[in-house]
Amino acid sequence: MTATLMDGKRVASETLAAAEKRVAKIKEDTGVTPCLATILVGADPASITYTQMKRRRCEGIGMISRKVELPEDTTTQGLLDVVNELGSDPSVHGILLQHPSPPQVDERAAFEAIPVGKDVDGVTYGSFAHMWFGEGGFASCTPGGIVRLLDAYDVPIEGKHAVVIGRSAILGKPMAGLLLDRNATVTICHSRTQNLAEIVKQADIVVAAVGRAEFVKGDWIKPGAVVMDAGYSDNKGDVEFETAKEVASLITPVPGGVGPMTIATLIDQTVDAAAKQLGVA
Ligand code: NAP
Numbered sequence: 001m002t003a004t005l006m007d008g009k010r011v012a013s014e015t016l017a018a019a020e021k022r023v024a025k026i027k028e029d030t031g032v033t034p035c036l037a038t039i040l041v042g043a044d045p046a047s048i049t050y051t052q053m054k055r056r057r058c059e060g061i062g063m064i065s066r067k068v069e070l071p072e073d074t075t076t077q078g079l080l081d082v083v084n085e086l087g088s089d090p091s092v093h094g095i096l097l098q099h100p101s102p103p104q105v106d107e108r109a110a111f112e113a114i115p116v117g118k119d120v121d122g123v124t125y126g127s128f129a130h131m132w133f134g135e136g137g138f139a140s141c142t143p144g145g146i147v148r149l150l151d152a153y154d155v156p157i158e159g160k161h162a163v164v165i166g167r168s169a170i171l172g173k174p175m176a177g178l179l180l181d182r183n184a185t186v187t188i189c190h191s192r193t194q195n196l197a198e199i200v201k202q203a204d205i206v207v208a209a210v211g212r213a214e215f216v217k218g219d220w221i222k223p224g225a226v227v228m229d230a231g232y233s234d235n236k237g238d239v240e241f242e243t244a245k246e247v248a249s250l251i252t253p254v255p256g257g258v259g260p261m262t263i264a265t266l267i268d269q270t271v272d273a274a275a276k277q278l279g280v281a
Contacts, residue, residue: 001223003248004153005257008145011152012260019264019271020061026271026280027062034274035064036094036120036267037086041079041105042072047098054096057263063270066092076106083113093277094120094270099170117277120269122174132177138269143175145261146207146228147182153250155205155226158183163200165189165216165238166209171230175207196220208238218243227251230258 023034036058038051051067058065068082079101086092095118101107116126122140130137139147150157162184166172176186184205189196200206200220207228208216213236221227227248231238237254245251252258 001247001249003227003245003251005245006149006153006228006250006252008149008252008257008260011149012145012264014152015148015261015264015268016057016061019268022271022275023062026274026278029280030278032091032274032278033062033064034093034271035066035091036096036270037066037068037092039068039070039079039082039086039095039097041070041074041098041101044100047100051096051098054263054266057267058270061267063267064091072102074102074105076104076109079105079110080113083110087113087115087118090277092118093274094118094266096121096266097123099123118273120266120273122269123170128169128174128177131174131181134181138273139178139265140170140174141262141265141269142171142209142230142258143178144269145265146175146230146258147178148265149228149252149258149261150205150226153226155250157205159185160204161185161187161202162205162207163187163189163203164207164209165196165200166207166211166230168209171209172207175209175230179205179207206239210238212238214238214240216240216244218245218247221247223247224249228258229254232259 040051055065111123119127122138127137162179167190197220205226209230216239229237229239
């Protein structure tokens with residue numbers, strides 16, 4: 001068997017095209033343009049690139065992108081003041097604080113200052129709790145994007161065994177919560193998991209979020225399983241793609257699979273936030 005490749009680029013551009021139409025409709029109905037504020041503290045080159053990409057996508061679909069750049073030596077209080085101001089500004093509908101912040105900043109405190117209704121990146125305790133309790137709320141964008149990609153390929157989730165490898169707060173844990181919310185039977189694996197290969201072999205859906213290139217081997221995959229690879233380092237994912245694609249039924253390539261879905265989810269959730277705040281949801 002050779003797996004079908006899940007085209008995250010295509011699904012992301014369809015998601016953005018649908019978001020663009022919603023933005024136009026919101027503008028028409030309310031006279032207000034949805035706005036995402038991106039906050040970048042310092043000058044980490046990867047963070048600069050990521051925020052630029054997010055801002056470009058926003059502007060590309062007719063949204064306003066409010067750029068906030070703060071110096072490397074910004075204090076926690078300085079950042080909190082900015083987040084609080086954006087939080088109470090009715091013309092800002094979503095707030096993204098680019099991670100990581102410089103070490104002197106209490107990033108958790110800054111995240112928690114984002115009102116849950118504007119937390120379109122799904123980073124606050126409130127968003128996580130809403131998601132975990134199955135009460136909606138904004139998803140962490142990579143796991144949210146993975147679910148969208150599964151849906152775009154009509155992958156049944158209910159009743160299936162999903163194995164998530166990784167338990168980080170931004171990826172593994174929210175991923176497990178979203179799949180559980182969709183009635184999957186979920187196993188979460190991590191660095192202390194024993195018999196990892198045996199567990200992965202039982203999975204109908206595998207989500208690899210380990211941060212180690214080609215860590216998940218093709219012979220761990222059950223024939224016909226769906227493989228979602230969130231990993232990204234040097235154009236390689238966390239799954240050994242060449243061997244896994246011979247066994248899986250569907251698999252995400254790296255790049256071009258999960259990655260593009262992350263920004264598309266961020267943008268779509270910002271449009272949701274704007275619609276809700278403007279009462280046109
Ligand atoms: P992370 O915080 O480093 O977490 C990695 C997880 O993998 C941890 O839970 C860790 O377990 C687990 N792990 C490490 N070694 C393991 C092993 N030998 N066996 C089983 N589990 C093991 O990483 P992350 O932020 O979740 O990111 C994961 C990957 O996704 C990275 O490649 C990252 O680049 C990528 N990523 C992609 C996007 C995107 O937009 N596509 C966004 C975010 C991240 P412990 O908890 O026990 O340490």
